Amino acid sequence: MTDQAAEAGAHVRELRETRGLSLSALARRSGLGKATLSGLEAGTRNPTLETLYAVTTALGVPLTAVLGPRTARASGAAVDALLLDRYEDEATVTETYRVRVRTGAAQRSAPHAPGTREHLTVLAGTVLAGTATAPVRLAPGEAHTWPADVPHLYRAPDGDAQAILLVRYPA
Template sequence: MEPARQVGRRLRDLRTGRGMSLSELARRSGVGKGTLSELEAGRRNPTLETLYALTSALGVPLSSVLSVPMDAPISGDAVEAVLTERFADGTAVSEVYRIRIRAGAVQESAAHAPGTAEHIVVLAGTARVGTAAEPRTVGPGGHARWPADVPHLYAAPSGDVEAILVVRHPGGDVTCWEPTYPSTG
């Protein structure tokens, strides 16, 4: 099965497994209902940002909808990622990605589940990464860790960056957290 169809089926299964309507997931994620419908049907390739918005709204790690290892990268505006490993041990789900941050690009990421942390090892280039409030500069061979349960960013101020990213989510299964939403009524 082609990757877009696999991702779409996993999104639909996660959504229906939670008893969530298409409209509700669209509202919670900020992704248009039509876009979500096309993604679930496998007729549209998702961006990295869209998948993060959807999996966050579903309360699961990004790797819950991806294949391990991935055949091709998933791209966003600034970051291209390939999931290479997913490990769950009952206390956490750890995801290992090979990433490229495009030169001059900045990816601002919303907060993930409480307790989520990210670790990066820069292979080539110089990255600006970490919390939005206190990003750090990391060069080749360097590494950094930051809490990912607050807004955070990835940037490549001068030239592409090649890196390994580890995202560690609390909890040991795909439902490692349940997001909370303000009441609307």
């Protein structure tokens, strides 16, 4: 696999071991298979954005805890994300991503850690985004903020779209 996958897997293993969790315990908490986690930690699987969020939510850490400088890109069912910046203070961790929402698929995200919020500003195209029960249609220049500790989604109904995403986690 790639150096990126190996680096992300090493971060996952370190975080799991620091918390005293077995692979089985992390599998239960994240809802992922033990074989999936084993392959992730070994660097033999390229993790999807959904897998990384499931693991980081189960570990109670932001996504950037497993994304190192060389693994600042991640893709999911409909979203490609490039980490642009990470800011941390005593109250929050804020991650800024440049995202492409691909047409033809929906990105359904499981709840993140309690208190997490997402802020999306559309640059080009149209995006349907927000909580799974009340997504909002956004055109270029429009923005929306929603609680990300509930199921939420992204969809580009009219062709690929570009946006800036801020994810704010409580520290």
